[in-house]
Amino acid sequence: MAFKLGPRAISAGYRLTAFDQIGSTNAEAMARAREGEYGPMWFVTSEQTAGRGRRNRPWIAPRGNLASSILEVIDVAPAVAATLGFAAGLAIETALQKVSIEASLRSAGSEHMKFSLKWPNDVLAGNKKLVGIGLEAEAVAGDRLAVVVGIGTNVVAAPEGTPTPATSLAAIGVDIGAEELFTELSNAWAESRGIWDNGRGFGEIRRLWLERAAGLGQPVAVQTGTASIEGIFDTIDEQGCLIVRKADGHRVPISAGDVYFGSAASAGAV
Known part of the structure; x- marks a missing residue:
């Protein structure tokens, strides 16, 4: 199965570049922005070999996992762009909920997994990390900001020895491929990005994020x-x-x- 955009993403004008293998989807997205690409464009692979996450930690996606980066060139201040990470968290959580429900229906209606959002940029399955989100921003021609949001999901395998114990969709019984998950992510991103609306809708994003927050009040x-x-x-x-x-x-x-x-x-x- 090949990577493809969902219908909502297509209608919103998103484009897609997919790789069989690449060092870093984030690095590729930012390199394209420096060359004049304005997006919005997804860069995706099921095997990433040289990615980096927060605090320069390795962000490797063995074959079968999902490494995805969205490039948006927008006219906002860096502090406002930083809040786009919360919209990304909502998007991948929404996509995970949908594929989890669909997978449970395929497996005779077993209970689907609940996911939660951990500040600032992780998605948890139970108390284990399933998704990491990283943002990069750089000024480009015309005084606009190239923002790359990287979303890495452990589909078939999870790293060991991480600060927060990690898991994968396969390990929690969600039988889904990276390609199917990405299609749902692209649709959910179009929705969350629309709500965010260059920061004007962060109040609503914040409300939705807090409804899904891990550890709130604890x-x-x-x-x-x-x-x-x-x-x-x-x-x-x-x-x-x-x-x-x-x-x-x-x-x-x-x-x-x-x-x-x-x-x-x-x-x-x-």
Whole structure:
């Protein structure tokens, strides 16, 4: 089965470039932007060999996994563009819910998996990481911003030794291919991107994201470089910052960091 866009993505004007294998879909997307490609265009593969995630961590997709990057060249400030990651989380969660339901129906109606969104850019199946999302932005001609949103999904295999334990769709019993998942993702992205509307609709994106948030109202520890901030995961604010409510009631906004819940949070995430 080949990669293809869904009907909603096609009608919204998206295009697709697919690779049998590539080093990094994000790198390819940004290189095309520097050459004058304005998108919106998807770059996808089922085998990525040299990708990078947050904090420059390896982002490798063995054959059968899904590495996908969307290039959008838009006229917004970098801080506004950063909130597009929350729309990406909603899009892949929506796609996962749909393929999970369809897979459960194919397997005699077994219960489908529930997914949740972990701040700032992961999707969890249970308490394990299934999807990572990474954003890159660079100014291009005409004072516009080339934004590449990379979405990597563990379809058939998951890495070991990651800060958050990882899983795959295959491991949780969702029998689906990368190509089928991508078609649903492309449709869901068109919808979420439309709601986001160059940042004007982030209020609605924020509301929908919080409905699916992992750990909301629970103890959390956030590692921000050398510091650890502990408290209760209160909300995310209008800029997408994580708000931690400390024991004294003080609410601390956090713009970047590694988040730990449960026993890891109680132990200070060490």
